Amino acid sequence: MRPIGKQAELLKVIGHPVRIRILAELTKGVKCVSDFEEFLEISQPNISQHLTLLRNHGLIDYYMDGRLRCYYLLDPIVPDLLEVLSRDYEESLPAPACCPVTKKGKYPGKRRH
Amino acid sequence: MRPIGKQAELLKVIGHPVRIRILAELTKGVKCVSDFEEFLEISQPNISQHLTLLRNHGLIDYYMDGRLRCYYLLDPIVPDLLEVLSRDYEESLPAPACCPVTKKGKYPGKRRH
DNA sequence: TTAAAATATGCTAATATTCGAATATAAATA
DNA sequence: TATTTATATTCGAATATTAGCATATTTTAA
DSSP states (O other): OOHHHHHHHHHHHOOSSHHHHHHHHHOOEEEHHHHHHHHHOOOHHHHHHHHHHHHHTTTTTEEETEEEEEEEEEEEEEEEHHHHTTTOOOHHHHHHHHOOOOOSSSOOOOOOO | OOHHHHHHHHHHHHHHHHHHHHHHHHHHHEHHHHHHHOOOOOHHHHHHHHHHHHHHHTSSEEEEEEEEEEEOOTTHHHHHHHHTTTTTOOOOOOOSSSSOSSSSOOOOSSOOO
């Protein structure tokens, strides 16, 4: 299991609207930078920065095709995370059974819940 | 499906080592603040800040038990995300088939890959 | 050789995150 | 009522993230 620090880092890197959209596109197939320009409403340098960040963290990579940089997904966790992220959960988790024992275990006086 | 912006926000909130550890504990059961103090090496106010952040984003909630605040998981996506996050992936995704067609569709000159 | 296309880099200002320190609150007990 | 216990809030400094802008790089085409 990857260390907690790496897990947090991973979520932080993915946790940006533009990067989520980029990754979602890449789960469908290879895309070059100018393809992203067509559906992201941000500047090309900004797209490039996000791609570089994703690549620096090992989530994606690219190969050259003529003058195009064809980006593709590298880390297999990405589609799985995006899948969970896009699920619809109908309801919250059930409230826990009343007064479960915490480590402290002290339950002073009246209990109001 | 929750909007991309919300997805990003969610990942950003979870994407902190302390908050991941807090959430991982809460997937096992209810915990009060002083329980967290026992295994997190950070100050109580800092723990409280992280708990408040998680609560403000609807990931957790608490009920009072005497003077203890018993925190519990509220958002059902959390255990699923943590499960994916803790998976071991053996290898990277396969490199894409050579020269897939991008939207640009221009494949000038030599191809080196 | 010059120009164009595709993409990256460097810098900067604005904004957000993080943690520590001090302090506050609220309920229960002495 | 004063104290203790459990937990939260406020503030500030350090640091990180983000986007825009201008510019650079690389490769191909004219």
